[in-house]
Amino acid sequence: MTPIDPAGIRRILIRVNNWIGDVVMISPAVRALRAHYRGARIAILAKSWVLDTLRGDPVYDDLIEYDSGGRHRGLRGRLRLAADLRRERFDLAVLFQKAFDAAALAFLAGVRHRVGYATDRRALLLTRALPPPPADTHHVEAFLGIARALGCPIEDPYPSFHLTAGDRERAAALLAEAGLAVYAPLVAFHPGASKEPRAWHPDRFAELGRRLVAARGGRVILLGSAAEQDLLRRIADGLPPGRALVPAPGLSIKVSGGILERCHLFVGNDSGPMHVAAALGVPMVGIFGPGTPRRTGPIPARARVVTVGGDYPCSPCRQDFFRECPPSPAGKPFCLEEVGVEDVERAALDLLQRPRQAVL
Numbered sequence: 001m002t003p004i005d006p007a008g009i010r011r012i013l014i015r016v017n018n019w020i021g022d023v024v025m026i027s028p029a030v031r032a033l034r035a036h037y038r039g040a041r042i043a044i045l046a047k048s049w050v051l052d053t054l055r056g057d058p059v060y061d062d063l064i065e066y067d068s069g070g071r072h073r074g075l076r077g078r079l080r081l082a083a084d085l086r087r088e089r090f091d092l093a094v095l096f097q098k099a100f101d102a103a104a105l106a107f108l109a110g111v112r113h114r115v116g117y118a119t120d121r122r123a124l125l126l127t128r129a130l131p132p133p134p135a136d137t138h139h140v141e142a143f144l145g146i147a148r149a150l151g152c153p154i155e156d157p158y159p160s161f162h163l164t165a166g167d168r169e170r171a172a173a174l175l176a177e178a179g180l181a182v183y184a185p186l187v188a189f190h191p192g193a194s195k196e197p198r199a200w201h202p203d204r205f206a207e208l209g210r211r212l213v214a215a216r217g218g219r220v221i222l223l224g225s226a227a228e229q230d231l232l233r234r235i236a237d238g239l240p241p242g243r244a245l246v247p248a249p250g251l252s253i254k255v256s257g258g259i260l261e262r263c264h265l266f267v268g269n270d271s272g273p274m275h276v277a278a279a280l281g282v283p284m285v286g287i288f289g290p291g292t293p294r295r296t297g298p299i300p301a302r303a304r305v306v307t308v309g310g311d312y313p314c315s316p317c318r319q320d321f322f323r324e325c326p327p328s329p330a331g332k333p334f335c336l337e338e339v340g341v342e343d344v345e346r347a348a349l350d351l352l353q354r355p356r357q358a359v360l
Helices: 020-036 048-054 074-088 100-108 139-149 165-177 202-216 226-237 253-261 272-279 341-352
Strands: 011-015 041-047 062-066 092-095 113-117 128-130 186-190 219-222 265-269 284-288 305-309
Touching: 011 020, 011 074, 011 100, 020 041, 020 048, 020 139, 020 272, 041 048, 048 062, 048 253, 062 074, 074 100, 092 100, 092 139, 100 113, 113 139, 128 139, 165 253, 186 202, 186 272, 202 219, 202 226, 202 341, 219 226, 253 272, 265 272, 265 341, 272 284, 284 341, 305 341
Parallel strands: 011 041, 011 092, 041 062, 092 113, 113 128, 186 219, 186 265, 265 284, 284 305
Antiparallel strands: none
8 A cells, every 4th residue: 555645644633442441552553643744733533531531642733522422413413523524624534443433424524535444334435445454453553553554654652641740740639638648559449341241340359459458558549430439439448447549539531540650550450541551651450351451451661561361262252241141140251250369469469579669
């Protein structure tokens, strides 16, 4: 495929994926695009719930909200969005999001070059329909494949997560207010997941917390969304008094990232915060069940990472719970059910043998 000459590209539209983890894994490819198309103005189109993940990053110039639940809802809303995009006169659309909808919007917006994988029956809407990568390709490498097809040199293949000085200051203030600034180790738990059957048992997180506190002291910080507050408090109640912090609801992903950056260990499910922690260089244990680290495991540049579970022949499954496999008696997929507390504890204690220095 002949690369698109950067000299003819003035405005680029990048359609990112709809999950925080994917947005983090896209970051090396976006950086490569920024470096290759130096003279172009780059806009990122993203669904509302991943906007905070992107805000403030200097790799792009404009951030466009795709408000699929409001202004851009339904066919009429999508046509409204396409009309808005058409007025921007984009020369190149880079479609990391693999759905038909992404290609249709770029087509209706009149973007001259529309590049992405030939998935979801959208090849005719693309000017450069790339053959999808092999099924076991890691997501980071799949995203980089699009950048390579555009002729972009890949100098740094590792995901990143941008934090501002303000994000770090708010995180430090929160920890200081909670009296945690002087404690080591600080261990962050993220017990939530995009779908409940993907999440390790809350009682196992609590048991793990008790064991880590008994072995190494320190404190446990429980991170999650406002909707997960009951889950977080249930786990905190299972830890010794005064050993767990549940931040107030409404903590942004950026301030959560600032907290993670100051932690000595992260333990969490296959989820967006896992990728944020890895991008920030936090030593971590990622717990996998229906997903597989072969495709979505964390890829850190600076931290030691251990993944537990996630190596079943059927993984990654389509996660249509529970039509393709029966649940365990506890209501979890068996692939996740078989990840024991001892497995995660062993990995966590090994990582804590060489704790990282907290960010000052």
